[in-house]
Amino acid sequence: xxxxxxxxxxxxxxxxxxxxxxxxxxxxxxxxxxxxxxxxxxxxxxxxxxxxxxxxxxxxxxxxxxxxxxxxxxxxxxxxxxxxxxxxxxxxxxxxxxxxxxxxxxxxxxxxxxxxxxxxxxxxxxxxxxxxxxxxxxxxxxxxxxxxxxxxxxxxxxxxxxxxxxxxxxxxxxxxxxxxxxxxxxxxxxxxxxxxxxxxxxxxxxxxxxxxxxxxxxxxxxxxxxxxxxxxxxxxxxxxxxxxxxxxxxxxxxxxxxxxxxxxxxxxxxxxxxxxxxxxxxxxxxxxxxxxxxxxxxxxxxxxxxxxxxxxxxxxxxxxxxxxxxxxxxxxxxxxxxxxxxxxxxxxxxxxxxxxx
Amino acid sequence: xxxxxxxxxxxxxxxxxxxxxxxxxxxxxxxxxxxxxxxxxxxxxxxxxxxxxxxxxxxxxxxxxxxxxxxxxxxxxxxxxxxxxxxxxxxxxxxxxxxxxxxxxxxxxxxxxxxxxxxxxxxxxxxxxxxxxxxxx
Numbered sequence: 001x002x003x004x005x006x007x008x009x010x011x012x013x014x015x016x017x018x019x020x021x022x023x024x025x026x027x028x029x030x031x032x033x034x035x036x037x038x039x040x041x042x043x044x045x046x047x048x049x050x051x052x053x054x055x056x057x058x059x060x061x062x063x064x065x066x067x068x069x070x071x072x073x074x075x076x077x078x079x080x081x082x083x084x085x086x087x088x089x090x091x092x093x094x095x096x097x098x099x100x101x102x103x104x105x106x107x108x109x110x111x112x113x114x115x116x117x118x119x120x121x122x123x124x125x126x127x128x129x130x131x132x133x134x135x136x137x138x139x140x141x142x143x144x145x146x147x148x149x150x151x152x153x154x155x156x157x158x159x160x161x162x163x164x165x166x167x168x169x170x171x172x173x174x175x176x177x178x179x180x181x182x183x184x185x186x187x188x189x190x191x192x193x194x195x196x197x198x199x200x201x202x203x204x205x206x207x208x209x210x211x212x213x214x215x216x217x218x219x220x221x222x223x224x225x226x227x228x229x230x231x232x233x234x235x236x237x238x239x240x241x242x243x244x245x246x247x248x249x250x251x252x253x254x255x256x257x258x259x260x261x262x263x264x265x266x267x268x269x270x271x272x273x274x275x276x277x278x279x280x281x282x283x284x285x286x287x288x289x290x291x292x293x294x295x296x297x298x299x300x301x302x303x304x305x306x307x308x309x310x311x312x313x314x315x316x317x318x319x320x321x322x323x324x325x326x327x328x329x330x331x332x333x334x335x336x337x338x339x340x341x342x343x344x345x346x347x348x349x350x351x352x353x354x355x356x357x
Numbered sequence: 358x359x360x361x362x363x364x365x366x367x368x369x370x371x372x373x374x375x376x377x378x379x380x381x382x383x384x385x386x387x388x389x390x391x392x393x394x395x396x397x398x399x400x401x402x403x404x405x406x407x408x409x410x411x412x413x414x415x416x417x418x419x420x421x422x423x424x425x426x427x428x429x430x431x432x433x434x435x436x437x438x439x440x441x442x443x444x445x446x447x448x449x450x451x452x453x454x455x456x457x458x459x460x461x462x463x464x465x466x467x468x469x470x471x472x473x474x475x476x477x478x479x480x481x482x483x484x485x486x487x488x489x490x491x492x493x494x
Contacts, residue, residue: 233421264451265440272416277451
């Protein structure tokens, strides 16, 4: 089978990563009080990058996408020439990854998230009509997060709420529900991006030694996220909510669904609100971006995996720019059935993000 | 199909089950609040002795954090994998459309009627003044 060229169909790219070039770049977008607070503490000299995505790690920028200087993803012209033009994207959703999304101080975190959202609107969305963005929110205060969602939602170019995957509080817990209530109220899916605050090990074991362990652990971590969202009853409480797993990998999903269904049959009485197969709930409410896919060795196995996932509505096209998962424009896994390709590139993103139009 | 007297009514207390063997089949006869039901003692999932499982209620919820008991004493939980079955219908709670335990028709007959026959009561002596549980197998 010929590799798919997404540019021929004007795909919708559901995960690109514009990066805040430095904390100084956020100063004009901070509220006056917080601008002075940051300058007094000298925080503007710290880029507050997320430890989960170290700038110099090879995986975090494709070699031909790494800028001569500065943080990968921080240059608008490069992003346009490296991803928007080659892929001829109809829309591309900006998911900013930043330390503000893990920061303990609720108020400083909220102030920085507010600044990031203003910055992304002014420096990115205003410069290219194809760009859309996710709302970055402070994770340790669901109330402040909901406030920020309400504030940003009046701008239709914000199409999603962004959260990190591995956090101190499992995402399904009721303390987080004001975030889901706000998202549902505004027709915004909640995007859950790979990554950890690293206040606990990224797997259920102790601390790993190597980046390889960290990064690979993010995929099974998404199983834990789904466990939490399903068993805590988030989709029962918020029946219109969609969740998008971003940079989660895809091919771990079928075995996970078999396991949760099987176990649920025996212990379902513990969570009586989960009153149908977890796999049904997940197929209805959860979507996954396509990069990385974690392809099996044979193309024919891709077809089998798609059958095992059991839905043609779950996968969304993404490049994960500038992270390095593929070369050239071969962002789509080989061996996908042709009618599914169009759904992944266009139909599924449109159905998932009601604000894309 | 034949009718079999399997117990005197007073012999199976509410909330309990008597295991009987009829035509080589093990069958559980349940008294659910003085209504009687019969299920094969074989779980349709993997063949466990279903009727030896616990008799429970049904736990339901309209919303996370809200808990409600219904169908008190009407659910049977398989001793192997804890799948739940409705004693009245044999239906699996998790897979009601595809998994069902075999049920048998149950009737309560006075001894005076049974004395007229025909019925099979190899193991239960019938007295005219008592009521009996009769299943059709």
